[in-house]
Amino acid sequence: METIIIAAVARNNVIGKNNKLPWHYKEDFQHFKRLTLNHVVVMGRKTFESIGKPLPNRVNLVVSRNKELQIPGCVVVGSLQETKEYAEAKVNAEKLFIIGGSSLFNEGLAVADAMELTLVHKDVEGDVYFPKWNVEEWEEKSREDRGEVSFVRFERMKTKTNAIVILYTDDNRILMQDRRNIKKWGEEWGFWGGGVEHGETKEVAAIREIKEELDYDLKEFQYIGQVIGVAKRFKLPHEQWHIVTEVFVTKISDDISQFIVNEGLAAQFFTIDEIKNIILTPDIDLKILKLFEEFVDIN
Numbered sequence: 001m002e003t004i005i006i007a008a009v010a011r012n013n014v015i016g017k018n019n020k021l022p023w024h025y026k027e028d029f030q031h032f033k034r035l036t037l038n039h040v041v042v043m044g045r046k047t048f049e050s051i052g053k054p055l056p057n058r059v060n061l062v063v064s065r066n067k068e069l070q071i072p073g074c075v076v077v078g079s080l081q082e083t084k085e086y087a088e089a090k091v092n093a094e095k096l097f098i099i100g101g102s103s104l105f106n107e108g109l110a111v112a113d114a115m116e117l118t119l120v121h122k123d124v125e126g127d128v129y130f131p132k133w134n135v136e137e138w139e140e141k142s143r144e145d146r147g148e149v150s151f152v153r154f155e156r157m158k159t160k161t162n163a164i165v166i167l168y169t170d171d172n173r174i175l176m177q178d179r180r181n182i183k184k185w186g187e188e189w190g191f192w193g194g195g196v197e198h199g200e201t202k203e204v205a206a207i208r209e210i211k212e213e214l215d216y217d218l219k220e221f222q223y224i225g226q227v228i229g230v231a232k233r234f235k236l237p238h239e240q241w242h243i244v245t246e247v248f249v250t251k252i253s254d255d256i257s258q259f260i261v262n263e264g265l266a267a268q269f270f271t272i273d274e275i276k277n278i279i280l281t282p283d284i285d286l287k288i289l290k291l292f293e294e295f296v297d298i299n
């Protein structure tokens with residue numbers, strides 16, 4: 001089930017005044033109706049009172065802490081979580097629209113997959129606001145400008161956490177992975193490591209990844225920081241991912257480095273300057289390299 005926030009928001013984030021909408025845009029009502037019709041809508045008790053009746057041809061859920069509350073034509077639930085359970089189990093809903101107000105939008109921001117926002121291009125006086133949200137976590141997918149308003153769809157960027165280990169020698173040469181034949185990534189060179197799996201710490205993931213990729217037991221290693229960047233997936237280039245990379249370093253002796261090379265692993269040593277001239281995932285790997293440069297500078 002897709003959970004979608006749908007809201008009309010002024011430039012100064014106002015969404016309501018005196019328990020009413022502070023504007024009347026016919027095209028926004030039509031847009032709202034077109035998107036929500038035949039789906040499930042969930043609203044706070046005050047928003048229901050503001051609308052005054054159940055929205056036709058939709059399953060109407062109203063959230064309230066008042067256990068006695070009964071509203072004809074609506075199902076009253078105690079929390080947003082309960083709403084999701086109800087929509088999934090009882091209605092088998094395909095889409096659940098969170099239609100307001102402010103506190104439901106606030107809770108919804110943590111769980112929604114998408115937001116359908118009607119941006120009202122002016123400041124408006126009011127007493128209820130759309131909560132602050134982190135633009136970096138959301139990707140604009142479509143936009144339709146309609147004079148005083150724009151209809152914009154945002155989707156939550158998918159997030160992945162990676163643990164990578166920089167293996168370097170006494171003279172700061174870094175062992176890089178040759179990915180030029182690994183079409184899954186579609187990049188050229190990369191650092192060693194991979195995804196932190198559910199329930200794993202970043203340290204455990206780093207040890208496991210290096211064992212899997214290099215058959216090397218990582219014993220002494222140091223955490224040097226985190227890098228956040230955006231990457232496109234090679235097979236789905238339209239899909240952007242928020243990648244959080246936890247970066248570790250470990251110094252490797254010449255013996256071990258020779259072993260790695262002798263084993264025929266797709267790997268090669270580069271100096272920091274050389275790495276700047278090979279092809280990497282630009283946003284993320286260059287930030288990782290910068291972190292390493294700072295680290296060797298400090299030491």
Ligand SMILES: NC(=O)c1ccc[n+]([C@@H]2O[C@H](COP(=O)([O-])OP(=O)(O)OC[C@H]3O[C@@H](n4cnc5c(N)ncnc54)[C@H](OP(=O)(O)O)[C@@H]3O)[C@@H](O)[C@H]2O)c1
Pocket residue numbers: 006007008009014015016017018019020021022043044045046047048050063064065066078079080099100101102103104107128
């Ligand atoms: N521009 C837009 O897109 C938009 C959309 C919707 C609404 N609005 C505007 O927003 C205003 C109303 O919104 P609002 O933020 O004041 O109120 P609201 O969120 O609609 O309703 C608040 C009430 O919902 C219940 N509630 C909220 N969170 C809950 C939770 N986690 N668990 C249990 N119950 C919960 C509580 O009801 P009880 O007090 O009964 O316990 C709470 O008092 C109006 O002005 C309306 O026109 C604008």
